[in-house]
Amino acid sequence: MKEVIENILSRRSIRKYLEDQILDEDLSIILEAAKHAPSGGNSQTWHFTVLQNKEKLMELNKYVRAAFDKLEVNENTYRSIRSGKVAAKNEAYSFYYNAPTLIIVTNERNYGNAMADSACAIENMLLASNALNLGSCYVNQLTWFGDNNDLRELLIELGVPESHKVCGAIIVGYRDGDMPTAAKRKENTVTIIK
Template sequence: MNLVLETIKNRRSIRRYLPQQIRDEELSLILEAGVWAPSAHNEQPWHFSVIQKEELIDMMSEKTIAMMKKSRLEWVRKMGEREGFHVFYNAPTVIVVSGKTGGEALLKPIADCSAAIQNILLAAESLGIGTCWIGFTGLFFVTATKEELQNLGIPEGYEPFYSIAVGYKSPDHLYSAPRRKQNAITYIR
């Protein structure tokens, strides 16, 4: 099978990581894949903040969980109330993906940033590194102070959209592929 298609089919959201930090060479390759994502009008509106400072990762997790516990959605509240829950599943690296805001030419930076995230997820999988796209951190981003956002290295004029947990997969990470939704394709010829 084609290696790209095989990587796509093998990639899973990993929620168990080894504590050791990933190698800088691997991290560089993963980030390079994100930079090479397609973007509308070649705007490349993304910024990647790589966080490996455990205290900062834990603070983001704690503040996100506090917001989850206040959610009007029961499943979100229950998830936030789980004993020992960590938003990033104790991954040693977190990548915060931000998009440039404002300007007439910028169409949908969130779509461009999502394409960059997908590249990052697939590049990591191709290197045997686990990832999990984290949407819950949006709860932290909307309530964070300007100083907290600056501590994440987010430049002025950028808005954080998502985070990615990154790390070596724990040996007990094995997840089977969920069934694919049927009737998801329509051909008009």
């Protein structure tokens, strides 16, 4: 019990990775954790596409940079998309922080719980990674741009089912550097009525 809570509280988003690939055994545990997440009506319609091929990761990154480049933004655009557009102008930009493993979570386009189910699976994977002493981070660029023509074609070529949309993605690898400290949690986000 204590270990589970400690795992939840100690998980952090990691944005700097060593080049070494994660062990296949660890990847299996992470995917098993994903598949054991709850899903609406036990649908389990998700799909997990694991990308560990450097060339393919770089190709995805190229399309993400191109998508940012084409994107029109204004002051109402979501803050992370605006800052992503600026960051992506840099040649060295990597939406997956050069992590060795990217796991793309997709789900049925017309299924109402697609995002909720996928988010449950994603959190399970982030926690499993932390329990295995691996760094991980949610990365959202494929959710934003997954329907762009080039990206969609590549995702399908990589094994994403045609009827699916991208609901999220995570990166996993060995952390390079110290564990970051937790960002301050906001006050007044809870109401308890007894």
